[in-house]
Amino acid sequence: MKKKSVSQAIGFGLLRFCIIVVLMILVVILYDIFSKGKEAVSWEFLSAMPRNGMTEGGILPAIVGTFLVTVITAILAIPLGMGCAIYLNEYASHGKITRLIRMSIRNLSGVPSIVYGLFGVVLFVQLMKLDTSILASGLTLGLMTLPWTITASEEALKGVPRAYREGSLALGATKWQAIRTNVLPYAIPGMLTGAILGLARAAGETAPILFTGAAFSLPFLPKSLSDQFMALPYHLYIMATQHHAIEKVRPIAYGTALVLIALIFCMNFFAVVLRYKLRKVKVE
Amino acid sequence: MTVVAAQYNRRRPWINPKIKEKLIHGFFFANGMISVLALLGIFALLTMTSIPAFREINIGSFLTGFEWNPTSYVKEQYGIVPMLVSTLMVTVGALLIAIPLGIGTAAYLSDVASPKVREIAKPIVEILAGIPSVVIGFLGIVLVGPILSKIFHTHNGLNAINGSVLLAVMALPTIISISEDALKNVPSSYEQASLALGASKWQTIARVKIPAALSGIIAACMLGMGRAVGETMTVLMATGCAPAMPKSMLGPVRTLTSSIAIELGEVAYNTTHYYALFALGLVLFLITFFINMISDIILHKYEKVNR
């Protein structure tokens, strides 16, 4: 009996150690970025153009660039993701084609982001002649985000009780009427929550935009969607590895990392609050 | 049968409702097929763009060559073995760190943690998953690198170990969340039977639950591996990226992903070098595709068994 409790103590101790390590990793990451990044971040940092070969000034173009690219990503990924989820959850039967679609989605979400970048270079930059631009990058990211928005949208649709669909059909609604009037209104908030989480991940991606439109340095804001752009993650990469005065711009790199993380956290937080609020409304 | 509704003033539909329903169904079906098209499209475009590379490069020497030097003035060489070895090194290193940590954390969360701890810990794992790879790569340079160079007395800490550590961080959330699901899906009757036989809770976790959930855990590790193999920014920033055959875990390595990332920016479109980079992409795509397929098959099987 005693031996057992000793082994249990050791075992639980090991498990506890594992989770503490995982938590410490996060704490260290956040602490390092916040403590060193906060000095760099100021109003000027957020609102000014980079100056002096990016050793001074702000990161406004990178913020704007990331915002614009994320908008394009959303425009592509959200409607397509919703449509695909509606097909899978409402229309599809359990056949071979459905299995094929599901398998494709799972595989798409495992395709490395740099491969999406290569695909974007060929399809959007070259074949569609979008050149390296916000549009090309946004579409590339949108494609990468698609499997995530599909999965999230399907979860939201699954959350709508079957009884709503059946009740509606039993009153003589067509299938689409039932979906439009009695499923989507209750699923869309959940779909959007999932979509925002996906977009937050996309906003932090670097590899897909490396060759499809992100620019090293542009001391002005993009004028149209066919311009190149600066993006927060790419800017961080440049500042961390490619700049001619790496040590000198380290604070700027930290500041950029902080802004990027803050942006992603804000998006996540917004999504979580949205989910929480909507859940409350539903219960009432 | 009289259709009562027809008596009242109904809007006349602009299109036969039956046809309309069929069209809508068709629309969503087309929408659903986009994912299939996208996957096929990626594969097709990568293949088509890779093929021209092999007009000048021998496939055999591409796959077995030990030298990658596409810009040499003397003789251009396209051998991917150093990259495959590099990728393998950082991935294995990452898994050695991430698998025990991930399974331990998952077991803790699913079986030991109080509901309160779980409430707090789960979002934290999600936050970890949300940190962009470029930020983790950056920390590899400014945080992990200096520590490693101090420990191992190397010139800088940008090497395979650094890459492994960072990739472990990237793979952890995947491994944790899918393993935890697998552990949760073990029927509670197993656990109760084991406890009823006088096993301690720890014995039950280690000898009953983890083996019962093993296929799910293996799938989780495979998915984590897929992420590690395909991850670009962290390895690009933190592994030193020397394009030679790696000598040790303490030396610089250059994976498939970082090679593409470094060279595609500098290469002219539609040259042999450019095509060769797409061939690298194709190799990468196929590796991750098979890893994901295998984990998918395992997960699928295990879902069926537990239903």
Next chain:
Amino acid sequence: MTIATEKNKVQLKSIGFSDRAYGRSVEENKIKIVVEDFNFFYGKTHALKNINMKIRSNAVVGIIGPSGCGKSTFLRCFNRMNDTINNIRYQGDISVDGNNIFDKDLDVVDLRRNVGMVFQKSNPFPKSIFENVAYGLKINGINDKDFIQERVEKSLKDAALWSEIKDRLNESAFSLSGGQQQRLCIARALAVEPEILLLDEPASALDPIATGKIEELIHELKKKYTIVIVTHNMQQAARVSDYTAFFMLGELVEYDFTNKIFTNPLKKITEDYVTGRFG
């Protein structure tokens, strides 16, 4: 009106009507629904086996039987609600007013408009009380506001709910009690003026008082509608239905006047069931 001939007398007998039931149903009343050699499959499971049954207009038919005997599945065939499930198959016919409901040219949407259904678990939509009742009208393309208003009021009155809730039409349907929610679902089904009403254990989740109200309501409704009700509760079947069908393992064991089923059934197994010897 069908004239009784020797031939269909025998036929009716063979499908479970005793002489007495046959006589009244055929000679005095119109047959509304005819089920002929009906089989139903879920994948490989043979869920309903060779069902033959006739239901006359303005009757209340109770369907009883142990859980899993196929009674709900059977009910859901009348408005083809089972179509929403994958991997199902029918054989045989069900016709309403002489029209086969599985006919290729029949629009299932029209069928469901005509055959209303109330589910086991009350399923008000997360809309206001008014919107719930108006829903069926709106999806059927009606947008005349006065008409909708009038019809909502009438349906709620028919469902004996109007007096309780007339001042709170704009409140959420979830603010109603369980019994009220179920009557709201009945009102919602009545609003589109079906001819047949299918009730799938409508009172199974309700307390005795709410159940009593629903049962009273069923008595009222049969003046206008043909009602098929699935119930788990034999006393309820005895109280509300004119005819009772006893199902077991996917087969229609016996179908007769309720009175007959409960006092003098033809088959031993029916007797065992209604007297509670198994359940």
